[in-house]
Amino acid sequence: SGPLTVGEFAKLLRKEASEVIRKLISLGIMATINQEIDVDTMSVIAEEFGVTVEYKEEVDESNFEEQEENDDPEALVERPPVVTIMGHVDHGKTTLLDKIRHTNVTAGEAGGITQHIGAYQVEINNKKITFLDTPGHAAFTTMRARGAKVTDITILVVAADDGVKPQTVEAINHAKAADVPIIVAVNKMDKPEANPDRVKQQLTEHGLVPEEWGGETIFVPVSAITGAGIDELLEMVLLVAEVQELKANPDKRARGVVIEAELDKGRGAVATVLVQNGTLKVGDGVVAGNYFGKIRAMVNDRGRRVKVAPPSTPVEILGLSDVPGAGDPFMVFEDEKKGRAIAERRMAKQKEEERGGNKRVTLDDLFKQI
Ligand code: GTP
Numbered sequence: 082s083g084p085l086t087v088g089e090f091a092k093l094l095r096k097e098a099s100e101v102i103r104k105l106i107s108l109g110i111m112a113t114i115n116q117e118i119d120v121d122t123m124s125v126i127a128e129e130f131g132v133t134v135e136y137k138e139e140v141d142e143s144n145f146e147e148q149e150e151n152d153d154p155e156a157l158v159e160r161p162p163v164v165t166i167m168g169h170v171d172h173g174k175t176t177l178l179d180k181i182r183h184t185n186v187t188a189g190e191a192g193g194i195t196q197h198i199g200a201y202q203v204e205i206n207n208k209k210i211t212f213l214d215t216p217g218h219a220a221f222t223t224m225r226a227r228g229a230k231v232t233d234i235t236i237l238v239v240a241a242d243d244g245v246k247p248q249t250v251e252a253i254n255h256a257k258a259a260d261v262p263i264i265v266a267v268n269k270m271d272k273p274e275a276n277p278d279r280v281k282q283q284l285t286e287h288g289l290v291p292e293e294w295g296g297e298t299i300f301v302p303v304s305a306i307t308g309a310g311i312d313e314l315l316e317m318v319l320l321v322a323e324v325q326e327l328k329a330n331p332d333k334r335a336r337g338v339v340i341e342a343e344l345d346k347g348r349g350a351v352a353t354v355l356v357q358n359g360t361l362k363v364g365d366g367v368v369a370g371n372y373f374g375k376i377r378a379m380v381n382d383r384g385r386r387v388k389v390a391p392p393s394t395p396v397e398i399l400g401l402s403d404v405p406g407a408g409d410p411f412m413v414f415e416d417e418k419k420g421r422a423i424a425e426r427r428m429a430k431q432k433e434e435e436r437g438g439n440k441r442v443t444l445d446d447l448f449k450q451i
């Protein structure tokens with residue numbers, strides 16, 4: 082989250098914009114409702130209203146902002162779309178992804194329930210697509226709450242024999258809130274009880290109107306078991322991605338988000354990260370969540386060692402000092418000392434919070450309250 086306008090900031094504080102403007106004026110700052118105010122000013126104003134604001138990405142991390150701003154349009158190249166598959170339990174998300182990858186992940190899952198967010202890349206017509214398979218929606222919610230926009234497109238899986246269910250609606254709400262386009266995969270079309278028209282009818286009530294009914298939502302009938310319709314589904318993903326003109330700069334230091342992480346007995350802290358911009362390389366110094374590390378090795382989604390991971394690539398990284406959280410941002414620091422210092426400071430801050438000492442409100446918390 083960068084600077085906010087006076088109006089947005091007032092909303093966060095649950096104050097009238099006029100009150101905030103009055104405070105600003107009392108500080109000698111003439112501001113209008115649409116004017117952006119910086120973090121320091123926000124802190125001062127918030128304190129005036131009795132709220133302590135802590136800015137999550139502190140000045141030290143301006144390194145990261147600089148990188149964003151310096152994106153020369155010439156340096157931008159097309160990047161693969163990152164697609165999340167969402168939908169109600171048992172509607173076939175994992176089976177669909179398996180079919181797409183021509184592998185069989187479900188067989189290895191305890192009780193057939195997705196335990197991890199898998200992150201995979203597939204290639205269709207010489208174009209790559211990155212997929213995230215989600216366990217429920219918890220991690221997605223965390224990431225969104227932290228302001229990380231991870232997904233470019235959502236495939237909403239709805240079983241044609243079961244129709245729209247509570248988690249289907251939840252998924253729609255998540256995608257809408259994150260402003261991510263939805264492609265509907267009407268799954269289990271091989272079943273005799275399949276009723277795709279009912280699915281269309283139900284989704285129309287939630288604002289997803291099929292193109293053939295005059296709306297804008299792409300519906301693709303598929304069967305994750307037989308594979309029917311899957312090529313068309315992937316073509317639609319590429320089509321929607323093309324319209325989005327997704328670009329990134331592979332020639333800079335990488336940043337992205339931690340998808341999942343764990344402590345592996347033999348390998349130490351292992352994190353699956355999604356590179357969102359830049360190129361991640363073996364040997365890079367990286368801060369992920371509260372931890373710093375030098376990347377010792379990287380493993381791709383097929384279990385192969387790789388030396389570089391360009392934008393939109395999911396990759397496992399080894400070498401972090403400890404296990405970061407799912408949804409934590411990561412970024413590469415050229416200056417190792419700075420990276421270590423930032424990680425240490427974040428750690429100290431977290432410990433202080435855990436001790437329950439000084440009660441503070443972060444901008445994140447404020448966002449969550451709206
Ligand atoms: P969770 O990860 O638990 O939320 O479930 P999921 O959405 O990943 O569903 P999963 O892929 O595990 O599929 C649930 C069940 O539906 C399994 O028994 C699948 O074999 C079955 N199934 C999935 N897709 C199809 C389909 O297209 N046709 C038929 N007939 N069965 C399907």
Ligand code: MG
Nearest residue numbers: 174175194195
């Ligand atoms: Mg699953």
